[in-house]
Amino acid sequence: MALIGRRIIKNRRNMEMISCPLCGHVFYSTKQYTKHLNKSHLRKVPKDKRRRKKMLKGLLILKIKKENNIELEKYEKIFELKSKLNNIKL
Secondary structure: OOOOOOEEEEOOOOOEEEEOOOOOOEEOOHHHHHHHHHHHHHOOOOOOHHHHHHHHHHHHHHHHHHHOOOOOOHHHHHHHHHHHHOOOOO
């Protein structure tokens, strides 16, 4: 995963810290920063289990319709676009 626009800051002891440009949180390791990005900014999937299952079911239906060359409805096209933007794959 590419680190999105990170800012490297040096503290008093000349240790490198990474600052999130979107919210300003400061991290000492790239692992913490990537974890923060995935949880806070990149993933827009619902956090509760019921809504996540509903979303994955919708993605499964989209996949089946694409394989069988069935035309997608308007809301399904929007749903597909949102899943592409958030890098959600089934």
